Amino acid sequence: MISFLYFILPVVGGYALTSLYLLKNPQILHRRKRTAFYCTHISHRGGSGERIENTMEAFTNAVEHGTDMLEMDCHLTRDGHVVVSHDENLLRQTGHDVTVSSLNLQDLPLYKEKMEVTFYVGHYSSGADRKFVLLEDVFKRFPKLPVSIEIKENNSQLIEKNDSMPYSFTVNRGLLVLLLFYTGLLPFVPLGESILQFYLPSIYNRTFIPEDPILRNRLVIFLLEKVTMRRSLFKHLAARGIQVHLFVCNEDEDIKAAFDIGATGVMSDYPSRLSSYLCRNRSQD
Numbered sequence: 001m002i003s004f005l006y007f008i009l010p011v012v013g014g015y016a017l018t019s020l021y022l023l024k025n026p027q028i029l030h031r032r033k034r035t036a037f038y039c040t041h042i043s044h045r046g047g048s049g050e051r052i053e054n055t056m057e058a059f060t061n062a063v064e065h066g067t068d069m070l071e072m073d074c075h076l077t078r079d080g081h082v083v084v085s086h087d088e089n090l091l092r093q094t095g096h097d098v099t100v101s102s103l104n105l106q107d108l109p110l111y112k113e114k115m116e117v118t119f120y121v122g123h124y125s126s127g128a129d130r131k132f133v134l135l136e137d138v139f140k141r142f143p144k145l146p147v148s149i150e151i152k153e154n155n156s157q158l159i160e161k162n163d164s165m166p167y168s169f170t171v172n173r174g175l176l177v178l179l180l181f182y183t184g185l186l187p188f189v190p191l192g193e194s195i196l197q198f199y200l201p202s203i204y205n206r207t208f209i210p211e212d213p214i215l216r217n218r219l220v221i222f223l224l225e226k227v228t229m230r231r232s233l234f235k236h237l238a239a240r241g242i243q244v245h246l247f248v249c250n251e252d253e254d255i256k257a258a259f260d261i262g263a264t265g266v267m268s269d270y271p272s273r274l275s276s277y278l279c280r281n282r283s284q285d
Contacts, residue, residue, distance in 0.1 A: 015184065016184060019184035019185070019186075019187055019188075020184075022187030022188070023184075023186065023187045023232065023236050024232075024235075024236070025239075026187055026236055026239050026240045027239065027240075029187065029188065030190065030240050032239070032240060032241040033194055033240060033241030033242060034241060035166050035194050035241070035243075036146075037068070037069070037146040038068075038243065038264075039068035039069040039146055039243065039245070039264075039265045040068055040264065040265045040266070040278065041066060041067045041068045041069070041265070041266070041268075041271070041274055041275065041278060042067065042068065042069040042070075042071050042148065042245055042247070042265050042266065042267040042268070043058075043059075043062035043067040043069070043070055043071060043267070043268065043269075043271045043274075044071050044119070044247055044248050044267045044268055044269050045058070045071065045072060045073075045086060045269070046058035046059040046061075046062055046070055046071075046072060047059075047061055047062040047065075047067070047268075047269060047270065047271040048115070048117055048118070048125055048269045049117045049120060049123060049125055049250060049268075049269035049270040049273075050062075050125060050269070050270055050271060050272060051125055051126075051127040051129070052111045052112075052115060052125055052126065052127040052129060052130055053086065053093075053111075053115065053125070054072055054073070054084045054085060054086060054132075054133070055111065055127060055129040055130065055131060055132075055133065056129055056131070056133050056137070056138070056141065057127045057128060057129030058127065058129075059133075059138060059141070059142065060141075061271065062271040063142060063145065065271040065272045065274075065275045066271075066275045067145075067271050067274075067275075068145075068146065068265070069145070069146040069147065069148055069265070070138070070142070070145060070146075070147050070148070071147075071148040071150070071247075071267055072084045072086075072135075072138070072147065072148070072149060072150070073085060073086045073149070073150045073151070074135050074149055074150075074151060075088050075100040075101065076100070076101060077100055077101065077103060077104060077105045077108070078101060078102060078103055078104050079104040079105055081105040081134060082134065082135040082136070083100060083105065083108065083132050083133065083134055083135065084132065084133050084134070084135055084138060085100055085132060087100075088100055088101065090108075090109060093111055093112065093115065094109040094110065094111055094112060095109075095112055096109045105134075108132045110130040110131060111130040111131075111132070112130075113126060113130065114126045117250070117269050118208070118248075119203065119207060119208040119247075119248035119250060119269060120207050120208070120248075120250045120269060121207060121208065121209055123250075135149070148168070148195070148197070148245075149165070166194035166195065167192075167193055167194065167195075168193055168194070168195040168196065168197050169193045169195070169196050169197075173193065174196065174198065177191070177196070177233075178227065178228065178233075181230070181233050181236075186233075186236065187236070191237075191240065191242065193242060194241070194242060194243065195242065195243045195244075195245060196234075196237055196242060196243070196244045196245070197245045197246075197247065197267070198228065198244075198245075198246060198247075199246070199247060199248070200229075200246045200247065200248075200249055200254055200257060200258050201221050201224045201225035201228065201229065202221075202225065202254065202257060203248065203249070203250075203254055204216075204221045204224075205218070205221065207248075207250055207251065207254070208248070229261050231261055231262040233262075234261065234262030234263065234264075235262050238262065238264050243264045243265055244262060244263050244264050244265070245263065245264070245265040245266070245267055246258040246261070246263040246265075246266060246267070247266070247267030247268070248267055248268060248269055249266050249267065249268050249274075250268055250269050250270055250273070252273075252277055255268070255274060255277050256277075
């Protein structure tokens, strides 16, 4: 038994030290990713706190306030058009209990005149523009601006229409990264993703009330934050050229918390508020 320990302890210790060294110096094993964009200011659903979410008016407002990236979701209509919409069922957004996939493009209803901001309870947005937009029209309107697209369903046809872009971690891949991080294997494993996007847990049950009862438990959120919000993990990913975006940060304290923990970018429903925060803090640097 003693001889076994003499053998195993140096091996485990050597592995731990090597893993820690490579975690802090990933360039030894991995070439840094180089994407065509680097985004600090990301507008969630185009800035759904200031204009009706995912409308061209919202996207335009976000761009006017200096956003680096527009975040949006898309679905496929019955006649094969890729439209920008967070929900597949349009009840929350339009008041009509229908799905995007059951309608042709010309039959999509208008957004409600006033909508609650999902991640900022008790706050609402409105706007003159209430029309759903085509994804291709967003690209045409802002040809040089990075766009983060979340595909909300396992739709191979829809994925094929967006298969040539840098991609983010899926939930399962994100869980795998956490497992690799805590077992010390992450520094040794190549990663194809270019972006990690994740919730800032501290917004739960404060600005955002989740539907899942489990996520309303303070202990669950405390543990989620302790497990996921690891500065050493985010610094390692950033050193490998993988951008870390935390969302949805609608108050200054959340924006600050996200950057303090190592986020390379912050996603907000309020483009003007995020721009103001960045201007103030850059002037202080």
